[in-house]
Amino acid sequence: MDRRLGLLRVHVKRGINLAIRDMISSDPYAVVELGNQKVKTHVVRKDINPKWNEYLTLSISDFNVPIKLTVYDHDTFSKDDKMGDAVFDIKEFVESMRMDLIGLPGGTVVTRVQPSRQNCLAKESCISWTSEGKVYQDMVLRLRNVECGEVELSLNWIDLPGARGIW
Template sequence: MEKITGLLKIRVKRGIDLVVRDILTSDPYVVISVANQRWKSRVVKNSCNPEWKDEVTIPMGDRDPNIPIGLAVYDKDTFTADDKMGDAKIDVKPYMEVIEKRLENLRTPTTIDRIQPDGDNCLAEESSIVWKDGKIYQDMVLGLRNVKRGKVEVQLEWIQPPNSSRRP
C-alpha cells in the first residue's frame, strides 16, 4: 500500500460553450479518471454552460505527477449510450512542483507561478497557482479535445493530512 502524502481536491466548477448532443441542448456530466478509479459529477439538465460545483478528493502518494488526470464530458441519454462531448487532461506536474517547495507565510493572495497553454497541456488560457489564506490553489480552464468546442473550468487544492508533516 502506498503512503498517502496528501489529498488533491479537484473542483469541477463549470462547462463553457459545450457542444449540443441532443436536439437543442445537452445534459452534461464530467468523469474524472485517475489510474483505475473513476468519479462522476452530477448531470446538469438542458445546458451547454452547466454549473456543476462538484468536487472529488484524490489520495496522493507515490503517484507519478507526470501522468495527467483524465477528464471527459458526456451527454446523459436515457435510451441510448451517453454521447462523448470531449476530453482533456489535467496536468498536475506544475502544481505538485509548487507543493514540494513547502511554501508558508506568504502574503495572501500571492501568485506563485503562471502556466501558459502549450502542446503538452489542455489549458485554454493562462493558469495561475496562488497562495491564499494558507492554501495553494490552481484555477484552470481546460479546452476540450476531440470536439469542435467546449471548455471546463476546474480548481486544484492541496490538503495536508493532519498527522503528516511531509509533503510530496
C-alpha cells in the same frame, strides 16, 4: 507505509460552450479519472453552460500520472455521448506546494502555467497562495476531440495523516 501522497480535491466549477448532443442542448456531466479511480459530477439537464460546482477527490500516489477529464451527454435510452476530453498534470502544482511561501500575502500568484501543445489549457493557469496558507490552482481546460467546449476547475491539496506527503 501508505503509498498515497495525499488527496487532490478537484473543484469542477462549470462547463463553457459545450457541444450540443441532443436536438438543441445537452445534459452534461463530467468524469475525472486517475488510474482506476473514477469520480463524476451530477447531470445538469438541458444546459451547454452547466454550473456543476462540485468537489471531487482523488487519491494521489504518483505526481507524474496525468489526470483525465471527460464530459458526457446523459441519455436515458441509449449510451451516453462523449462531449470531449482533456488531460492535465499536477507537476507544477506540487512544485509550488514545495516552495517556502510562509509570509506571502493571500492571493499571491506563485506560478503561471502557459497553454501549450503539451497541455489542454485554454488560457494561462495561475497557482496561488491563500491567506489560510494553502496552494490552489485555477485552470480552464479546452476539450479535445470535439467541436467546442471548455471546463473550469480549481485544484487543492489535502494532506493525509500517515501518508508520505509531497516532500
